[in-house]
Amino acid sequence: xxxxxxxxxxETFSNLWRNRMMTIAAVLTVAVSLxxxxxxxxxxxxxxxxxxxxxxxxxxTVWMQPTASASEINGVRSQLAxxxxxxxxxxxTQAQDYKEALQLLPPSESSxxxxxxxxxxxxxxxxxxxxxxxxxxxxxxxxxxxxVTAPEQQIREMNRAIRILQIVFLALAAVLLLSATVLxxxxxxxxxxxxxxxxxxxxxxGATNWFIRIxxxxxxxxxxxxxxxxxxxxxxxxxxxxxxxxxFRLNTSALxxxxxxxxxxxxxxxSVGSAIAIRRFLDV
Amino acid sequence: xxxxxxxxxxxKNGTSALKDISLDIEKGEFVFLVGASGSGKTTFLRLLLRxxxxxxxxxxxxxxxxxxxxxWRVPYLRRNIGCVFQDFRLLPNKNVFENVAFALEVxxxxxxxxxxxxxxxxxxxxxxxxxxxxxxELSGGEQQRVAVARAFVNRPLILLADEPTGNLDPANSxxxxxxxxxxxxxxxxVVMATHDKGLVDxxxxxxxxxxxxxxxxxxxxxxxxxxxxxxx
Numbered sequence: 001x002x003x004x005x006x007x008x009x010x011e012t013f014s015n016l017w018r019n020r021m022m023t024i025a026a027v028l029t030v031a032v033s034l035x036x037x038x039x040x041x042x043x044x045x046x047x048x049x050x051x052x053x054x055x056x057x058x059x060x061t062v063w064m065q066p067t068a069s070a071s072e073i074n075g076v077r078s079q080l081a082x083x084x085x086x087x088x089x090x091x092x093t094q095a096q097d098y099k100e101a102l103q104l105l106p107p108s109e110s111s112x113x114x115x116x117x118x119x120x121x122x123x124x125x126x127x128x129x130x131x132x133x134x135x136x137x138x139x140x141x142x143x144x145x146x147x148v149t150a151p152e153q154q155i156r157e158m159n160r161a162i163r164i165l166q167i168v169f170l171a172l173a174a175v176l177l178l179s180a181t182v183l184x185x186x187x188x189x190x191x192x193x194x195x196x197x198x199x200x201x202x203x204x205x206g207a208t209n210w211f212i213r214i215x216x217x218x219x220x221x222x223x224x225x226x227x228x229x230x231x232x233x234x235x236x237x238x239x240x241x242x243x244x245x246x247x248f249r250l251n252t253s254a255l256x257x258x259x260x261x262x263x264x265x266x267x268x269x270x271s272v273g274s275a276i277a278i279r280r281f282l283d284v
Numbered sequence: 285x286x287x288x289x290x291x292x293x294x295x296k297n298g299t300s301a302l303k304d305i306s307l308d309i310e311k312g313e314f315v316f317l318v319g320a321s322g323s324g325k326t327t328f329l330r331l332l333l334r335x336x337x338x339x340x341x342x343x344x345x346x347x348x349x350x351x352x353x354x355x356w357r358v359p360y361l362r363r364n365i366g367c368v369f370q371d372f373r374l375l376p377n378k379n380v381f382e383n384v385a386f387a388l389e390v391x392x393x394x395x396x397x398x399x400x401x402x403x404x405x406x407x408x409x410x411x412x413x414x415x416x417x418x419x420x421e422l423s424g425g426e427q428q429r430v431a432v433a434r435a436f437v438n439r440p441l442i443l444l445a446d447e448p449t450g451n452l453d454p455a456n457s458x459x460x461x462x463x464x465x466x467x468x469x470x471x472x473x474v475v476m477a478t479h480d481k482g483l484v485d486x487x488x489x490x491x492x493x494x495x496x497x498x499x500x501x502x503x504x505x506x507x508x509x510x511x512x513x514x515x516x
Contacts (some may be wrong), residue, residue: 004392017376198375203334205438206363207390208356 031228033180036233072144224270291341319494325477366435425456
């Protein structure tokens with residue numbers, strides 16, 4: 001066994017060195033493909049996260065008439081509280097809304113306002129963004145309600161855009177992964193093809209298939225490993241330096257997860273690729 | 285040592301390579317396999333290595349039916365059979381010592397065995413002083429001696445040679461034959477396919493002649509041509 005490990009180790013590294021141009025080609029292929037796959041995964045997660053955050057921020061506002069009575073306000077309040085599709089509601093008094101108006105409007109306009117002109121309002125977060133429309137249809141005609149506003153059109157468009165974006169990224173990642181597999185298979189097959197003479201001699205003198213196979217699989221494993229390490233660096237660099245809006249910025253665990261996927265995919269593609277590549281030369 | 289029982293082999297393209305061959309080769313025998321190209325000599329050797337399977341009949345080596353060996357045992361069968369070819373089949377990027385050592389390393393022999401056996405076998409084939417040379421720095425005869433050393437370094441029971449002198453001049457052929465004879469004297473069974481009339485005639489060993497897959501002659505102290513065999 002010890003003899004074998006020494007042989008496999010020696011053979012693996014001398015093969016890597018002897019075919020160093022091929023090794024570099026394979027490593028770079030893995031690195032480039034997996035960088036793209038990793039980036040696509042990262043972007044997909046970013047988009048998902050941003051959309052979740054935007055949706056969380058979706059608010060529907062029920063504006064009361066400035067003249068609404070306390071019982072009308074309480075009626076709306078209790079109805080909102082009992083509505084299961086509404087997650088959370090905050091009541092802003094007329095005074096609070098007046099303060100907000102002062103901040104939002106230019107002084108020339110806000111100067112004519114008084115507190116009693118202002119509507120009080122319920123700022124509600126629906127459980128799902130699309131529920132904003134249900135809130136709107138329920139309360140628009142209630143007594144004491146002035147108007148219900150929801151960023152309807154924007155939400156719909158944003159949701160569609162994000163869904164399309166996610167599908168595009170996923171498809172991109174799938175295509176890249178496939179092309180990476182084929183490229184790696186080919187890159188590993190070439191040196192094996194170049195050494196079919198060696199393999200045929202090994203078979204002739206009675207080396208077992210596993211004995212022949214292991215150094216090549218280890219070689220593919222190392223190529224996949226090196227390639228995915230480079231890809232991980234690229235993905236991390238993208239994560240760290242690409243100027244993204246805060247909503248897109250992923251936390252470290254998402255990055256680690258993506259890197260883990262990149263690493264596993266690289267290593268598996270490398271070893272399985274070379275195992276497949278050598279199979280043809282082992283059959284007699 | 286080797287027994288063919290009614291062995292027939294037809295390739296997928298319809299070529300009938302061997303037809304109903306039955307034959308016994310004793311341990312320590314030296315057998316020439318002669319016949320024109322395409323007469324089935326190479327198929328005969330490939331069957332012994334289990335690189336091919338017979339369509340009919342069975343082949344026994346050392347009393348065992350090699351057709352019944354599970355696939356994973358085949359490498360172990362081959363460890364008992366050394367092979368030499370017309371085109372040497374040396375690894376061009378390994379030197380003489382490494383080429384021979386390779387045969388031991390890949391069957392998991394410890395380094396101590398490699399270090400004691402390889403110089404010994406290189407001494408036997410007379411190439412001790414060339415152990416650091418690469419194959420392309422050697423003459424054809426020397427390269428074939430390296431190939432013989434590689435085939436014999438594991439002390440196989442059987443040595444197969446497929447036209448080992450096909451690429452060599454008469455002097456080098458002679459030295460390869462001397463080497464094979466010497467190996468044969470250690471008790472190794474040698475089966476050699478050849479076209480070299482002169483060698484066969486001089487050696488006066490057992491001759492098996494194949495013609496279009498059929499065994500047309502099995503002579504204990506034969507010569508190459510059948511007519512000459514009769515007149516002698």
